[in-house]
Amino acid sequence: MRSKSLLTIAGVFAGTGVALGAFAAHGLKSLLAPYLMEVFETGVQYQFIHALAILACGVLLQFSMGDKAQKYFFIAAICFIIGVLCFSGSLYALALTGIKxxxxxxxxxxxxxxxxxxxxxxxxxxxxxxNQ
Known part of the structure; x- marks a missing residue:
């Protein structure tokens, strides 16, 4: 169940990362100041990178590698999820609202x-x- 949830979240984050990147390139470019555009794009980059990290954790949880490793891959994925929500989410909010x-x-x-x-x-x- 853990792996399935992580893989789903990774897919959602990667898909929304692509959508937000396209939105920035085609919809926001004329609306945002260059600095705020950079801020938004940084959020997209980190979201996409960490979607791949969550994907890796989800895939690794499929293997029998010991309880300790599985536990820490799962906790790492939770940290990546919180990181995306806080880091990328705050950059999107800052870029779109200008609220410091x-x-x-x-x-x-x-x-x-x-x-x-x-x-x-x-x-x-x-x-x-x-063992192989």
Missing amino acids: WFGPVTPIGGLFFMMGWGLFSYAALNMKEV
């Missing part, structure tokens, strides 16, 4: 991204070799 209050939320998302990558690495170190 969203700015301080962005580094919180960045911290979740960093924790996710650390946990991903820790999980990888704890993988048990699969």
